[in-house]
Every structure is written in structure tokens, then in C-alpha cells.
Amino acid sequence: MAVYTLVSDENLEAFLAEYDVGEVVSAKGIAEGVENTNYLIHTERSHFILTLYEKRVAEKDLPYFLGLMEHLAGRGIRCPVPVHGRDGKALRRLAGRPAALVTFLDGVCLSRPQAHHCRALGETLARLHIAGADFAPRRENVLGVAGWRPLFERSAARADELAGGLVHLITGELDYLEASWPDDLATGVVHADLFPDNVFFIHDAVSGLIDFYFACTDAYAYDLAVCLNAWCFERGGELNATKARALVEGYEMARPLDRADREALPMLCRGAALRFLLTRLYDWFHTDDRALVRRKDPLEYLARLRFHRGAGSPASYGL
């Protein structure tokens, strides 16, 4: 975890007394998520996750994220549900941080998802998009195409240390993607970070989605492109076309893509690969060595980006 806020037993007890959840029988800090501090809380009645939002999550966005989880849960998406206190509030403060209590989800993350998991994920993603369609609040994707160049500028001076020619390659990508990025695709609520870490399974079925702290309003097909990058490449960097097809077929079982979405997929995948390359690059150079963080390798996403640059059409993905 990146940051870890310790909560004393007295402060925890006082915090939980604001909720009607029964008495605490256990509270453990868990090593999940790199953005926030999480405690797994057992009460007499149920299990919960208590999240303390650290500075990487903007406090002003929390009502959007919590409201979205509640909205989606009300439409059958299995995600953490914010618990409201006796005063009606779901968001309060603990140990100097914004904090919320949400329901606990069963399930485990997969280290090596198979094609049938990609299919299940695709269908779940489409159902998330459908369930979010009538969620009124909007949130701009601050890590969308307009945010990439300013983000890159914060790492550009050192990027070539990591791989020769990286600055040249990324600059060319930014020029190309800014000029060509589609703005006519179907948009709505997207998760925008649906990596295997954020998807729980039980018996090969998706049992829950977590970590909605990058959710925003963007093209649905971009969310699918994020998943294609995160779920459908082998460790050596090769595309697994069987998984890509399973992901998209699963998606279309619940929400068929229209022609523009499908045609845009190679471009959206290219943008999604650049987005994760850029955030990993930033973290690579800006993470304090002492922080409790496992830095992720930016070059994994350079390899994906190269694949997408060479992809002419959906057929390059086996679609």
C-alpha cells in the first residue's frame, strides 16, 4: 500500500458508533489497493470494508464515487455499497481523512485469468455500462486524451532513462492520438481501471467489482479497451486473441457494440495503453523509494502500445 493511516481502537469505535452495524468483533488493516488505507471490519452482524481516502483521491470526487456505487448496487451490479450512518451520511472523517464504510464482497482476484473469465468479465462490464446509463452526475476523465500530454510532461525529462527513444515515441503518439481521437462514440459511466485486481470471482463467475476511484464519463468502448489491455495479453507481451474475442463476445451478450465502437477499438486500445504507460512512468520516477509501494513496470505497456500501433483493424485482435 502507498500510505497507511493507523486508526486507534477508540477512534474506530467512535466512528462505527455512528452506524447501525452492531458491535465490532475484529478490525484488520488489509494490504489491498495502493491508493487508500483499508480495514476489514467484522461486526456481530456482517463484514465491511472501512476505507480512509489518502491524498491521491480528490475529496471533491468522493460523493460521485460513493453515489455511483450505490446507484450501481441498486441495479444489481455487485460492488461495495456505501453504508449510511444514523445521520444519513455515507461519508465522514476518521483520523484526519475522509472515510467511508462499505459492504464487504466475497470472491478472489485471479492471477491468471483464462478466456472464460474474460468472457464473464466482458458481460459484467456491459451490465455495468447499462446500469450506469441513468446515473445523472458526470465526472470528466482526468486521465483521458486531454490529460495525457500534461501528465507526460512531468516525466519527459527522465523517460529516456527507462528506454531509449521513449520520449520520441510518446510524443509521436500524443500528436497522433490528439488529432485522431474519436468524439462520436456512445458515452456514459465507465470504470476505467478494471484490472484483474479489481474483479472478484467465485467458481469462475464474477462475484464483485471494486475500486471505482477512476470511474468517470467516457466512451463505453474505451472501458472495453482498458480491459483488453489488462486481461488479454500474455506475460511475454503477446496478444491472446482467444481472450480478446471472449471479452468482446461476452460484452456483446449484454450490450452489442455499434459499428463505430468496434472500428474505434484499435485506436482506443492504443490510447488506453498510452494512459497506463504514462501513469506508470510518472509513478516510476515520482514514487519515494521508502513508500510502501510496489511500482509497476511501465514497459509492459510500451509493449502493448507497440502492438496496437501495428494493428490495422479489429481483425488484428481476432475480432
Next chain:
Amino acid sequence: MAVYTLVSDENLEAFLAEYDVGEVVSAKGIAEGVENTNYLIHTERSHFILTLYEKRVAEKDLPYFLGLMEHLAGRGIRCPVPVHGRDGKALRRLAGRPAALVTFLDGVCLSRPQAHHCRALGETLARLHIAGADFAPRRENVLGVAGWRPLFERSAARADELAGGLVHLITGELDYLEASWPDDLATGVVHADLFPDNVFFIHDAVSGLIDFYFACTDAYAYDLAVCLNAWCFERGGELNATKARALVEGYEMARPLDRADREALPMLCRGAALRFLLTRLYDWFHTDDRALVRRKDPLEYLARLRFHRGAGSPASYGL
């Protein structure tokens, strides 16, 4: 945590298939304990802690620790109970580490224990000593009086960086304690590390003891002296005599101290303070800055040591 071994879902599933505990519904790495990697596992039937023993725990000692927990649990001490696999084994390997599955204990640690908690702790400690009396295996206290000088030698060159005169003071303590340390006290199984972190409470009653990885054969009153150091000093370093008396009274409710034990308490407290001063000093200079560890301040134990040096008799503790 000091070290963190990641376990893949497939390896976890294969490991747990060796046990008759039902299917896994959730597995979370928890930030508990600085010595080992711990996962909180929910199965269909119950909750467990899965511990992967990192290198600070000697593998040859694991049968002693696991056997002791099982022995104590069988005599009514609430502690983690090692779960045996279908093959009868409680200790196996996972991700290259020795690993064991133990039962989960409810309860929370107290950040600021009060006198009545010290009383409850004292009684529990005495019950642990009684329950361990017929545990046949023996384990030397490697952090006992004979181990302190070699331990200090590994930090001595830098100790004065932390506080002027520290080398002189510690050398004098070692000379004195080695010459005067009692060897005629009642001995048996001791926990030897019963800090507030290792004691769970529910409704002011002790609900469980954990972390038996320093347990060994030593003087019972030494275990009480460790607790007196860990539970009965204020944050400013002053002795809280009410808590000290409550601790000892609680202990004697279940197991009266004999005269020699009681008279030896100031010396044992002095030794216990030196033991924690020395291990913290060692960690202070030998912990990699990048390790995921919160170093503990050695000087807290220097203050305690100074108190004990000035204590003439049990009366100095309000006893």
C-alpha cells in the same frame, strides 16, 4: 509489514485443498505482525489466518510454536489453533515459505489499555503459564540474558549515535545483569512478547493471545516483567503504579507469585527493558530504509531501563 510474500490464487487454492475447511470465498493480505506474511481467509465454513513464515522465524522452531498453540488451545487458552490437513500435517510450504493455517480470533487490540485491562491481562498470563506447565518440549530463550551481549555487539559501534553514553550504560547493565541474574525462579512456557499488539479484547475481556513466535522456556516472573514494561508505562515514560499493581494482582488471582519471584521483579524488569532496548537498537541500525517496517523507538526502553535501575524493591512499583 517487514516482508510480504504474494500468493497467487492458484497456489492458494492448491494449498487450501490440502485441508478440509470448505471453499475459499475471500483472501486478503493483512498488515498484522512485522515478522511474517499473513492472509485472512474466509471459507464457506469459517475464518482463518494463513501465515507464511519469513526468515526472521527459524524454521526449526516452527513445530515448537505450532505444538504449543495447539497444547494451550486444548487447555482453554484462546489462541490461534493450527489446522491439520487431510494428511495430518499442520506445517507445509507455500510460495517457497513454511506456512500454516490457524483459526481466526475475534477481538481488537487496545491502543491505550487501562488498569482493568492490565488486570485481565495478568490473569490471562497466569492461566497461560499454568496451561503450559505440562507442555514437554523446551526451547531456550535466545533473547535471554546470555544472548544480550552478543546482540549488543552487533550495534555497539553505532549506539552512541542514538544517545550519548549509551554504550557505557548498556555495557554496565550487561556486566551487572550477567552477574546478578537469578537462576532459581519457577520456569516453564512463557510468551515473552505479550505486548498490547498481541492481545485481543472484546468488552474489556481478553478474547485471544497471538504471536507465539518468541515463546520459550524461561522464568514465569520474567514474562510478567515483559508485560509490566509493555503495559504499565505512560507515553511520557512514567510508571503507572496503578496499572502495575492491577497486572500483578490479576496474575496472582490465578497463580500466586512466591517470594523469590516477587523480590526478583525489579531485576527482571530491568533485564526485560534491556532486551527490548537491544532488539530495537539492532533493528534501528539494521533495517533497510526501504523495508516495509515501522521502526520502534529504542529510547522508549532506555527510559524504562533508567526507571528500573532506580527501583530498589517491588515497593518502587507500588507492589
